[in-house]
Amino acid sequence: MQQPEVRTMGQKTMGIKSVKTKGIRSWSSYLFVLPGLGFLVFFMFFPIAYNFWLSVKDVKVTNLNGEQHFVGFANYATIFKDELFTISLTNSIIFTGLSILFQFVIGFALALFFNKRFPGRDIMRSLMLLAWLMPIVITATLFKWMLAGDYGVFNYLLQTLGVIQQPVSWLTEADTSLYGTILANIWIGIPFNMIILLSGLQSLPDHLYEAAKLDGASRFQQFVHITLPLMRPTILVLLMLGVIYTFKVFDLIFIMTGGGPVNASFVLPLYAYQLSFITFDFSLGATVASIMFLILIALSAVYLWMLRKEEQTL
Known part of the structure; x- marks a missing residue:
């Protein structure tokens, strides 16, 4: 008859630690992506989005620091x-x-x-x-x-x-x-x-x-x-x-x-x-x-x- 597997307290603790270590490693891998992602957001996505936002407003040199109206697709x-x-x-x-x-x-x-x-x-x-x-x-x-x-x-x-x-x-x-x-x-x-x-x-x-x-x-x-x-x-x-x-x-x-x-x-x-x-x-x-x-x-x-x-x- 096959004996049931018996896990000691140390083995359970090691298993929990390995799961935590894998979680930390998975999160740490995303940290290496953050600089490149931040570069894309700041120098690519934000200028594109701001350009579209600027195109639906009325911004001229005369009202650059004043009130700027939303004009839609005018x-x-x-x-x-x-x-x-x-x-x-x-x-x-x-x-x-x-x-x-x-x-x-x-x-x-x-x-x-x-x-x-x-x-x-x-x-x-x-x-x-x-x-x-x-x-x-x-x-x-x-x-x-x-x-x-x-x-x-x-x-x-x-x-x-x-x-x-x-x-x-x-x-x-x-x-x-x-x-x-x-x-x-x-x-x-x-x-x-x-x-x-x-x-x-x-x-x-x-x-x-x-x-x-x-x-x-x-x-x-x-x-x-x-x-x-x-x-x-x-x-x-x-x-x-x-x-x-x-x-x-x-x-x-x-x-x-x-x-x-x-x-x-x-x-x-x-x-x-x-x-x-x-x-x-x-x-x-x-x-x-x-x-x-x-x-x-x-x-x-x-x-x-x-x-x-x-x-x-x-």
Whole structure:
């Protein structure tokens, strides 16, 4: 007959102590999370919440220390009726769309090129990163000089090649100023796209390409049926990061054109800056910033939906 288990008082005490120790360890693990959580709350969540709260009030420089009224969504209605908002939103979409398109296409082509082994590959790849590592102020100033109408290198090259007959004021004409800033932003973003896509290409299994070669598949067929499907998660992440970064570009356009001429290169970040720090209507500036945030949140939701759909098909 099996004897019942007998536990002494010491064993019971040790069991209680072990439970208490586990509880203390579980609570102490949360203490290591508190600094990071506090940083996120203070520097991320609180500014976002305060910006939304500011957008539903009437806060200007004249009543900054006085009575501030709650106006609800009146600021949003004012912004949506403003013609400058429509111009800024349109320019932001054009700026973001064209920048992402050319950055991705050229970056992908360079990634495919540097994925091959040849002498000097590492040195050339490192030199390509200079465009991305260079400060925005320097890059914007250089492109402002190169695109100058009188002494710009860009006009000199185009005239030498016979593309244009007379100099073009790329940054001071309404038809070309936005595209001049897009050209500079494309140059900045190509190395980042190249590095991310190159890392994705180097992680692809080689045996799939060897099997495709044995089956007689051409390089184009390998690219369409092997490379692109396997690179889809990397491409989605890259495009999402590119849209978020490009949509909020401020310093490049501010230095090169200042939004001009005649608001031809005016984008949403410049619009929010003008309302907040030139006209000192802080609530309207916060409203534009909130609209930008909601647009990016919507794009992020689309990205997460596509990513989940991608995971379900695997």
